[in-house]
Structure formats: structure tokens, C-alpha cells
Amino acid sequence: MFTKDSAFRIGSGRYLQARGALRDTAREVLLLGKKPFVLSGRTAFSVAGEGIRDSLSAADIPFCTEIYGGACCIEAAQELAQKAKAEGCDVIVGVGGGVMMDLAKLVARYADCPILNIPTSTATCAAYTPLSVCYTKDFRTVGTAHHKKEVDCVIADPDILIRQPPRLFLAGVFDAMAKHAEIRHWYKKGNEGFALGLDCACLLAEHSFRALSETTAACLAAIERGEVTEAFERAVFALIAVTGVISGIARGSAQTALAHKLYETARALYPEQTRGALHGELVGIGMLWQNSYNGESEKNEALLSFMHAYGLPDNPRAAGIPSGEESLAAFSERIINHPKMKDADKPRLHTTLEKLWRI
Numbered sequence: 001m002f003t004k005d006s007a008f009r010i011g012s013g014r015y016l017q018a019r020g021a022l023r024d025t026a027r028e029v030l031l032l033g034k035k036p037f038v039l040s041g042r043t044a045f046s047v048a049g050e051g052i053r054d055s056l057s058a059a060d061i062p063f064c065t066e067i068y069g070g071a072c073c074i075e076a077a078q079e080l081a082q083k084a085k086a087e088g089c090d091v092i093v094g095v096g097g098g099v100m101m102d103l104a105k106l107v108a109r110y111a112d113c114p115i116l117n118i119p120t121s122t123a124t125c126a127a128y129t130p131l132s133v134c135y136t137k138d139f140r141t142v143g144t145a146h147h148k149k150e151v152d153c154v155i156a157d158p159d160i161l162i163r164q165p166p167r168l169f170l171a172g173v174f175d176a177m178a179k180h181a182e183i184r185h186w187y188k189k190g191n192e193g194f195a196l197g198l199d200c201a202c203l204l205a206e207h208s209f210r211a212l213s214e215t216t217a218a219c220l221a222a223i224e225r226g227e228v229t230e231a232f233e234r235a236v237f238a239l240i241a242v243t244g245v246i247s248g249i250a251r252g253s254a255q256t257a258l259a260h261k262l263y264e265t266a267r268a269l270y271p272e273q274t275r276g277a278l279h280g281e282l283v284g285i286g287m288l289w290q291n292s293y294n295g296e297s298e299k300n301e302a303l304l305s306f307m308h309a310y311g312l313p314d315n316p317r318a319a320g321i322p323s324g325e326e327s328l329a330a331f332s333e334r335i336i337n338h339p340k341m342k343d344a345d346k347p348r349l350h351t352t353l354e355k356l357w358r359i
Contacts, residue, residue, distance in 0.1 A: 009150045011244070017157075022055065026059035035087075036091045039100065041099075048120055048160050051157075066080060081107045081110035097120060101117050102133050102134075105117070109145070117151055121169070123280055125239065130248065156240050169220065176212060176242075177284075181259060277319040281313050288304070332353060
């Protein structure tokens with residue numbers, strides 16, 4: 001796996017968010033290259049493909065389209081990069097959800113091309129962040145590829161994103177909210193081992209957490225009506241751009257990041273059993289663990305109420321993770337007994353993980 005970069009990669013080179021922004025695809029492509037390789041999933045292309053084709057065709061820009069339905073894995077990225085170069089393409093355009101955004105960034109890396117991402121959901125901030133979560137072909141997580149440069153451009157069109165299923169929006173809310181809980185444990189320790197910029201990341205995460213908590217219900221109602229509202233547009237910005245900035249500033253430093261560790265471990269150990277759970281849903285369950293580890297278990301009451309209100313999984317079993325001592329031991333071995341975990345933290349990590357398994 002690629003070495004993590006110590007440099008700050010805080011934002012996308014260009015971030016466009018406006019109704020009808022999909023029409024600007026051709027203009028943004030021409031800032032990066034001459035012939036795009038459009039990489040998309042089938043469902044995502046049915047939503048955004050026509051607008052992308054119309055924009056490119058109106059500008060007489062030749063392009064290639066590749067519909068892909070597998071995992072974001074290194075082998076697939078290398079094959080797709082070779083195909084893009086063979087077709088004479090010099091910019092990668094990713095269209096879709098988190099997996100496709102991560103794959104497009106990885107393809108761009110291997111093809112040595114700039115990357116333009118067009119998300120069709122807000123389920124993760126993957127369109128924005130300079131990394132790719134990688135899997136095997138059977139969707140087991142194998143690690144994260146950290147890219148040396150930021151995403152060149154993101155086009156977030158609310159007219160496209162309003163068409164996402166409510167469940168994907170909710171998953172994005174949990175993914176974004178988890179940033180606050182994951183960063184907060186550093187503050188609970190009294191700012192030991194100061195990490196540059198982490199205080200700013202925490203402030204942004206706190207603001208985003210509060211804003212999303214207050215507007216989620218209104219945004220879900222807007223999605224049900226298919227109506228782009230101011231609250232929805234603000235949420236889109238928080239879920240993609242702000243959460244991406246938080247990730248870039250934090251760089252994973254001085255964080256336990258239990259919410260995301262639970263997701264990665266669940267996908268690595270039980271890919272088939274957890275296939276029906278979304279990234280943000282597993283992260284949300286991990287947030288319960290993170291709050292307990294932070295010494296803020298009282299926050300889980302509101303979090304559980306939030307989960308129950310929207311019918312989201314509220315414990316490992318509900319997300320497909322097998323119950324019992326065997327799975328608990330497997331998670332402990334991969335997360336708590338990891339060489340990077342400090343021995344002083346392990347007893348509390350194990351106690352709070354056991355508590356999560358009893359929910």
C-alpha cells in the first residue's frame with residue numbers, strides 16, 4: 001500500500017457547487033486536458049450521464065465511457081488506467097458514489113492524469129479527499145492509498161444529488177458526524193502530542209456536526225419532494241467539501257478513529273455479511289464505540305435516538321457483523337492489538353468494545 005504523505009492536502013483544486021453545474025463539465029475538462037475517460041457505475045451514469053454527454057458533445061470534446069461495477073481495487077485501477085492511456089485520454093472523470101470516486105482517483109494516479117470527480121450521492125466525502133480506500137475483488141478492505149496531490153476538480157450539482165435515496169444521504173451524515181467524535185478524543189487527553197491544525201479540524205467538525213443535526217430532517221423531506229432547498233445545498237457543502245477539508249487538515253494524526261476502524265475491520269473480516277450495510281451506517285455504529293472510549297457515553301443516547309428515528313442499524317449485529325466472543329476477539333485482535341495502539345489505551349478500548357457488542 002502507498003505511504004502516507006506528511007504534507008497537508010486540504011482541498012480540491014476547484015470545487016463547483018451550483019444547480020446545473022453539470023453543464024460546466026466541458027469547461028472544467030478543458031482546464032485539465034483534451035480527452036476525458038469517463039468512469040462510472042451503471043446507476044450513476046443513468047442519473048448524470050446524459051448531462052455529461054451533452055456538455056462534452058456541445059463543446060466537440062471526444063471522450064470514452066467505461067461502466068464499471070466492481071470494487072475499488074488496485075488491479076482494476078491499473079487495468080483501467082492502461083485502457084484510458086490506450087484510448088489517448090488525458091483526464092479521468094469519475095461519476096458516482098464513494099467507491100467510484102475512490103477508484104477514479106486511483107486510476108488517475110496510475111494513468112498519471114488529472115482527476116475530475118462528479119458525485120451522485122453525499123454518502124461519503126470521497127469525491128473530495130486525496131485518498132482511496134482499497135479492497136480486494138471480493139470487497140474486503142486492504143488499506144488506504146494516500147495520493148500525493150489533491151483532487152483537481154469536483155462538480156457537486158444539487159440537481160443531481162437531490163435524486164439520491166434518503167438512505168445514502170443519512171449514511172453521509174453519519175460519516176461526517178463521526179469526524180467530530182474521532183477528533184475529540186485528542187482534546188479529552190488534554191492536547192497531548194500537539195498535532196498541527198487538529199484544533200482547526202475539531203472546530204470545523206463541531207460546526208458541521210451541529211449544522212447537520214439541525215437540518216437532517218428538513219433535508220430528507222426535500223429529497224422526498226425532489227426539491228433543492230437552501231438547507232439541502234448547505235448540507236451538500238458540509239458533507240462533501242467541509243468534511244473533506246476536515247480530513248485533509250487532520251491527516252489522521254493523533255486520532256484513534258474508532259468509527260472508521262470499525263468499518264474497515266467489518267469489511268475486512270465479514271465482507272459478505274456486511275455487504276448490505278453502507279459505509280456511513282457502519283461508521284455510525286463505530287461512533288457509539290468512539291463516544292464511549294472518549295468518556296462521553298452520555299452522547300450515545302441522542303445518537304441512538306437519531307438512529308432509531310430513521311431506522312438505521314444501531315448495533316454490530318444489525319449491520320451483519322456476527323455476534324459473540326469470536327467476532328469480538330477478531331475485532332480486538334485487528335484494532336486493539338495493532339502495534340500502533342498504545343498499551344495504556346488497550347484496557348479502555350477493550351472494555352468499550354465489549355460494551356458495544358452488548359448493545
